[in-house]
Amino acid sequence: MMKIRLSRGMIDVLSGAASIGCFLLLWLALTRHTGLGELIPGPDVVLAALFKGLFGKVGRHGILVHAGYSLARVLAGFAIGGAAGVVIGLSMGWSRFAEAVFQPLYRVVRPIPPIAWIPISIIWFGLGESAKVFLIFLASFANVTLNAWSGARDADRQLIGAARMLGANQRQIFLTIVLPSAVPQIFAGLQVAMSNSWATVLAAEMVRSSEGLGWMIVTGMSNNDIVQILSGIVAIGVVGFVLSVAMRKAEALLCRWNHGGR
Amino acid sequence: MSLEPRRPVEHVIECENIGKSFPAPGGGRREVVRGITLRARENEFLALFGPGQCGKTTLINLIAGLDSVTSGRVLVNGETVREPGPERGVVFQSTAIFPWLTTMGNVEYGPRMAGMGRAERRRKAQRYIDLVGLRGFENAFPVQLSGGMKQRVGIARVYCNEPRVMLMDEPFGALDAQTRYLMQEELRRVWEAEKRTVVFVTNNIEEAIYLADRIVVLSNCPATIKREYAIDLPRPRNYVSPEFLGLRKEITSIMDSTL
Amino acid sequence: MRDDNRRNQYFLVSLASVITVLLVWYACIDVLELKSQIVFPGPVKIFRTFILKLHTRSPDGATLLSHLGASLKVTMLGYLLGAAAGIPLGIAMAWNRLVDRLAKPLFDLLRPIPGIAWIPLFILLFGIGTFSKALVIFLSSFVACTVNSFTGIRQTKDVHLWVGNVFGATRNQLLFRIAVPTAIPMVFTGLRVALGASWAALVAAELLASNVGLGYMIQQSRAISRTDIIIVGMLAIGMVGAILDKILHAVEARVAKGMNVR
Numbered sequence: 001m002m003k004i005r006l007s008r009g010m011i012d013v014l015s016g017a018a019s020i021g022c023f024l025l026l027w028l029a030l031t032r033h034t035g036l037g038e039l040i041p042g043p044d045v046v047l048a049a050l051f052k053g054l055f056g057k058v059g060r061h062g063i064l065v066h067a068g069y070s071l072a073r074v075l076a077g078f079a080i081g082g083a084a085g086v087v088i089g090l091s092m093g094w095s096r097f098a099e100a101v102f103q104p105l106y107r108v109v110r111p112i113p114p115i116a117w118i119p120i121s122i123i124w125f126g127l128g129e130s131a132k133v134f135l136i137f138l139a140s141f142a143n144v145t146l147n148a149w150s151g152a153r154d155a156d157r158q159l160i161g162a163a164r165m166l167g168a169n170q171r172q173i174f175l176t177i178v179l180p181s182a183v184p185q186i187f188a189g190l191q192v193a194m195s196n197s198w199a200t201v202l203a204a205e206m207v208r209s210s211e212g213l214g215w216m217i218v219t220g221m222s223n224n225d226i227v228q229i230l231s232g233i234v235a236i237g238v239v240g241f242v243l244s245v246a247m248r249k250a251e252a253l254l255c256r257w258n259h260g261g262r
Numbered sequence: 263m264s265l266e267p268r269r270p271v272e273h274v275i276e277c278e279n280i281g282k283s284f285p286a287p288g289g290g291r292r293e294v295v296r297g298i299t300l301r302a303r304e305n306e307f308l309a310l311f312g313p314g315q316c317g318k319t320t321l322i323n324l325i326a327g328l329d330s331v332t333s334g335r336v337l338v339n340g341e342t343v344r345e346p347g348p349e350r351g352v353v354f355q356s357t358a359i360f361p362w363l364t365t366m367g368n369v370e371y372g373p374r375m376a377g378m379g380r381a382e383r384r385r386k387a388q389r390y391i392d393l394v395g396l397r398g399f400e401n402a403f404p405v406q407l408s409g410g411m412k413q414r415v416g417i418a419r420v421y422c423n424e425p426r427v428m429l430m431d432e433p434f435g436a437l438d439a440q441t442r443y444l445m446q447e448e449l450r451r452v453w454e455a456e457k458r459t460v461v462f463v464t465n466n467i468e469e470a471i472y473l474a475d476r477i478v479v480l481s482n483c484p485a486t487i488k489r490e491y492a493i494d495l496p497r498p499r500n501y502v503s504p505e506f507l508g509l510r511k512e513i514t515s516i517m518d519s520t521l
Numbered sequence: 522m523r524d525d526n527r528r529n530q531y532f533l534v535s536l537a538s539v540i541t542v543l544l545v546w547y548a549c550i551d552v553l554e555l556k557s558q559i560v561f562p563g564p565v566k567i568f569r570t571f572i573l574k575l576h577t578r579s580p581d582g583a584t585l586l587s588h589l590g591a592s593l594k595v596t597m598l599g600y601l602l603g604a605a606a607g608i609p610l611g612i613a614m615a616w617n618r619l620v621d622r623l624a625k626p627l628f629d630l631l632r633p634i635p636g637i638a639w640i641p642l643f644i645l646l647f648g649i650g651t652f653s654k655a656l657v658i659f660l661s662s663f664v665a666c667t668v669n670s671f672t673g674i675r676q677t678k679d680v681h682l683w684v685g686n687v688f689g690a691t692r693n694q695l696l697f698r699i700a701v702p703t704a705i706p707m708v709f710t711g712l713r714v715a716l717g718a719s720w721a722a723l724v725a726a727e728l729l730a731s732n733v734g735l736g737y738m739i740q741q742s743r744a745i746s747r748t749d750i751i752i753v754g755m756l757a758i759g760m761v762g763a764i765l766d767k768i769l770h771a772v773e774a775r776v777a778k779g780m781n782v783r
Contacts, residue, residue, distance in 0.1 A: 015622035023627055039646065100534035105542060111766070112759035113721035115637075116736070118728060119743035120751045123560060161328045162358040166372040166423050167348030176371070180362040199635035203725040206640065207740075214638075218729070221641035229642045233634055240633035257362045257403040 041227050050231040058216055058228060063235050070205065070212040071239065073129065074197045077136020081197075082190055084137070085144025089186075092145070093152025094178055106145065114139035114200045118207050132204045139200040140193035147189025151182030184258050187251040194247050198240050213239070274427055274459045275302040275325060280334030281484075282320055294320045296484040297334075302427075305457040309474035311464055313517060317485025318463040319355070322431045325461060326352045338427055348372060351420030353430040357412045359404050359419065365391060366400040368415050372423030390418040393452055410441040417449065421456065430462045434469065446472055450498060467517075471509050472499050479513060489516060562749040570749040571756075581741040581750070583733055589757060592723055592734040599655040600719040603662025607715070608708060610663075611670025615704075616696055628667060636661030636718060637725040649730040654723060661722040662715040669711025673704025709773040716769060720762045 024043045031042035053063040061069075091098040092106075114135050125131035155178045163177045205214025213236050220228030277300040286292040294317050302308045312318050323329040325336055327346045336343040338350055346352075351372075359368045366384070369391055373383035391400060394414040404412055413433050420428055433449075434442045446469055453460065453473075464470050470477045477491045491513065495505055543564055549555045550563035558566055574585040583591075613620040614628070636657055643653040677700045685695045727736025735754050742750040 012622070016626035019623045019626040020630065096531055097534060100531040101538045104535045104539045107763075108756075108759065110759075111763040112755050113717070113724055113762070115721050115725045115728070116739065116755050116758045119739045120748065120755065122743060123746065123748055123751070156358075158354060158356060158358045159360060161346065162352070162354065162360070163371075163375075164346035165326055165328070165348070165350065165352045166375060166419070168371075168375040172375050176375075177360070180360075183362070195635070199637055199721070202635060203637050203728070206637075206725075207728055217638060217641045221645050224645065226642070226645060229645065233638050233642065236638045237630070237634040240635065244633060257405065 041230065045227055046230040046234065049227045050234055053228075053231055058232075059211070059219060061211055063213075063216070063231070066211055066213050066216050067235055067239050070201050070214065073132045073204075073212070074136055074194075074201050074243075076129075077133040077201075078140045078194060078197050080133070081137040081140030082144050082193060085141045085189070085193070086148045086186060089145040089148025089189075090152045090179065090182060092149045093155075093182065094174055099149075099153075106142075110142045110146070114142075114196065115203045118204055121204075122208055127208055132201060132209070135200050135204050136197045139196040140190075143193040143196065144186065144189040147185040147192075148182055151185030152178050154185075155181035184251075184255050187247075187255060191244070191247045191251070194243055195240070198236075198243060202236065272303070273301040274304050274306075274339060275300070275461065276337040276340075277301070277321075277325065278334050278337070280324060280331045280336060282324060282329065282332050283484075293484040295324070296486050298480075298485065298487055299334075300478065300487070302459055302461060305459055307453060307460045307462065307473055307475045309462045309464060309470035309477045310480055311467060311470045311477050311513070312480030312482070312485060313465060314482045317480060317483055318465075319431050321480075321485060322352065322429050322461065322463055325427070326350050326429050328352070348376065348423050349426040351423050351425035351428045353413070353416045353420055353428065353433045355432040355435050357404075357409075357416045359412055359415050361404045364401050364403055365396055365407070365415050365418075368404075369418045369422045371419060387418075387422050390422045393421065393455065394418045395448065408441075409437050410445055413437065413445060414448070417452065421452070421458075425458070427459045427461070430460060432463050432465065435465070442466075442469070447498070449473060454497065467510055467513055468501060471495075471506055471513075472501065477513065479516065559746055559748060562752065566749050567752050567756075571753045574750065574753055580745060580747065581738050583738075585738075585753070585757060588733060588735050588738045588754075589761065592727065592736070593761070595651055595654045595734070596658055596719050596723045598651070599658025599723075600662045600716060602655070603659040603719070604666045604712060604715060606659075607663040607666030608670045608711070611667040611672075611711070612674050612696075612701065612704070614667070615671045615674030616700065628664075631660075632664055632668070636664065636722045640726050640729055644730050649732070654726040654731070657726050658719045658722050661718040665715035665718055666708075666711045669707045669714065670704060673707025673711075674700050676707065677703045705777050706773075709769070709777065712773075713766060713769055716765055717762065720758070720765070724758060 028042045028044060031037040031040065050063065055062055055064075058066065088098075088102060092102050093099070117135055117138055121131040121134050125134055159177055159181070160173055163173050168176060201212070202214035202217075205212040206218040209215040213232055217229045217232035217236070220226065220232060277298055280295060280298050281293070282295040283291040283293040298321065300308075310318055310321065320329060324331050325338070325343065327336075327343045327350065330344070343350070360371065363371065366387055370383045370387035373386060378386075388400070391397060394417055396411065396414055396418065399407065399411065404415070407415065416433065434445045437445060450473055462470070462473060471493060474493055477493060479488045479490070480486065481488050491509065493509065495503075499506060547564050550558065550561060551565060562570075571585075576584060578584055581588075610620075610624065610628075614625055615621070639660055640653070640657050643656050647653045647656070681699050681703070682695055685699050690698065723734070724736040727734040728740045731737040735758050739751045739754040739758075742748070742754065
């Protein structure tokens with residue numbers, strides 16, 4: 001058993017490396033030897049630019065600093081939006097009155113993609129950080145609210161009955177039963193919120209900004225610099241990947257009880 | 263909850279002519295419990311034995327206060343039952359233990375809600391965890407436990423809350439036959455170590471005779487009382503003794519005649 | 522528990538909530554004039570603008586409906602192509618080990634990059650026409666459809682496949698009679714996520730570079746500070762998104778009849 005499993009893992013790694021390697025080689029060969037080279041640069045050029053940019057400068061900052069700007073905006077808006085979403089969502093799931101009050105408003109606001117708020121956020125908040133944080137707030141708020149809401153609403157009636165029979169009062173039932181029941185759903189919402197936030201911050205930076213990864217690719221566009229765009233996209237992919245892995249790790253840690261097996 | 267001494271009552275549980283009906287899908291009402299009068303003395307082990315799906319669980323829920331009667335009234339300790347409370351502990355068929363809490367977290371839940379200090383409630387919970395034989399599994403989450411172990415947690419959780427009355431709704435119904443025998447024996451041992459007033463719902467006649475002081479036989483939907491049997495065999499009882507088998511035959515025969 | 526009387530009560534609460542918001546909005550802007558109509562137009566002005574935009578081309582060159590038509594056309598093009606490519610790829614990756622080994626690593630490379638991050642690259646390579654926008658939408662739709670179809674097929678229960686084997690089903694029959702029907706709910710989840718992502722990507726693309734479409738309309742209106750048109754545009758974007766989602770739900774209910782769709 002052990003031997004088979006090990007070799008299967010090896011095959012996965014090898015085939016992954018082979019597949020990506022083939023792709024890079026094909027890309028390299030096509031840019032070196034065909035007309036494609038005049039249109040886009042090869043992977044060697046992009047990676048070289050990426051490494052140079054990490055510690056050198058793209059515009060006023062290095063790529064790491066640009067990524068830091070984008071990340072800081074995401075984390076600020078995500079923290080506020082996530083917290084507000086959890087509070088409003090849980091109250092909607094717990095109290096039918098709160099549900100009746102917020103539901104119609106939520107129904108109007110939710111289908112509007114956060115990106116569509118970019119123009120009005122610039123009018124309301126100007127060009128500074130608050131406009132971007134507001135957009136990320138919207139991007140994370142909607143998803144988290146929805147999931148916290150359904151998570152709290154679908155809390156197991158029998159578990160609530162068990163808690164009452166053990167002497168818990170309403171406040172204790174909310175804190176010890178409804179809240180933990182909703183945690184897995186809230187986490188699912190936070191994960192979607194995080195990837196939406198990442199997309200939204202890029203859009204916001206592309207429309208109006210003077211730093212960040214979105215700024216980097218959009219100035220690449222206006223300066224006709226495809227190398228800058230492609231190295232920016234690689235950086236965006238890496239940060240996006242790190243964010244989603246971080247969210248999954250946090251979920252695994254906090255929802256240990258939800259994952260079966262010894 | 264009150265600190266005043268318990269009023270001496272002759273019967274811990276008194277159900278006076280209670281009935282329950284639910285709105286039926288498609289109009290009308292469906293009667294599930296009809297005219298049941300039932301009493302249980304202090305530390306009596308009472309088994310409710312009956313066929314089918316309806317009536318028994320509802321009866322338990324009515325005594326627990328998880329559901330309200332449509333007619334008659336339920337008294338526990340001489341007080342009318344209106345909502346669930348810590349003096350009536352329920353062991354659910356589906357276990358209903360909290361999946362996000364460990365064994366310890368589940369067992370100490372009641373005292374924790376009542377505001378007992380951490381060290382004290384841990385000590386208390388540990389005693390009942392040991393009593394149901396779960397030592398070593400204090401920090402396991404329910405997903406890591408087998409069906410029988412989960413039901414032990416459910417029993418310890420209720421014991422730890424020190425209810426006046428324990429209501430058990432087919433607690434071993436979802437277990438395999440082997441585990442079921444084991445759990446019956448465990449429950450007898452635990453109950454004899456710390457006696458409580460128990461109302462135990464089952465559709466398994468052996469289980470009822472093995473455990474109970476008194477068996478109330480219920481009819482099928484709507485549930486009414488058909489007969490009562492006092493069982494005064496010494497414990498632990500022998501499943502194949504002539505008295506046991508005789509009782510079993512008798513109760514089974516009156517059930518057959520009603521089906 | 523939730524009888525009709527109660528439900529009507531909560532409906533009234535919802536109604537009151539909407540009316541209160543509208544009244545407060547009206548009172549703050551139109552009566553008390555706390556904010557200028559230019560920054561935060563009142564409900565009356567927005568309604569007037571909405572009616573006006575139905576038949577006026579100024580100031581952004583097209584009526585609301587022709588902007589909407591242009592946006593919908595591009596979205597549908599990219600969305601449907603993305604689904605047509607993504608669903609088969611997801612199924613193939615889940616079903617065939619070779620495809621999994623070769624395509625999955627490349628796909629995982631692509632996945633963490635938000636669709637809208639490709640906008641600058643495509644605009645630079647292909648100009649600001651329909652093709653670039655459709656390509657961005659294609660990518661957004663493609664990723665969501667692939668991921669969810671893949672997950673759906675992987676949810677097939679072994680025991681169902683064994684039953685198929687016992688009855689002598691061929692590998693193709695196992696796929697189309699057992700695995701694909703199992704995956705249908707997840708495929709639809711993918712289609713819904715993809716629709717939301719496509720619609721958001723379209724707005725982003727139109728904000729950045731376009732000469733028609735709802736995103737273009739709100740971006741132009743920002744430049745001339747016509748907040749009323751921006752809000753009309755946002756509401757239109759939200760409403761159309763919600764309607765598209767409803768249509769997809771209806772299709773799902775048809776296709777997945779008898780399967781446990783909520």
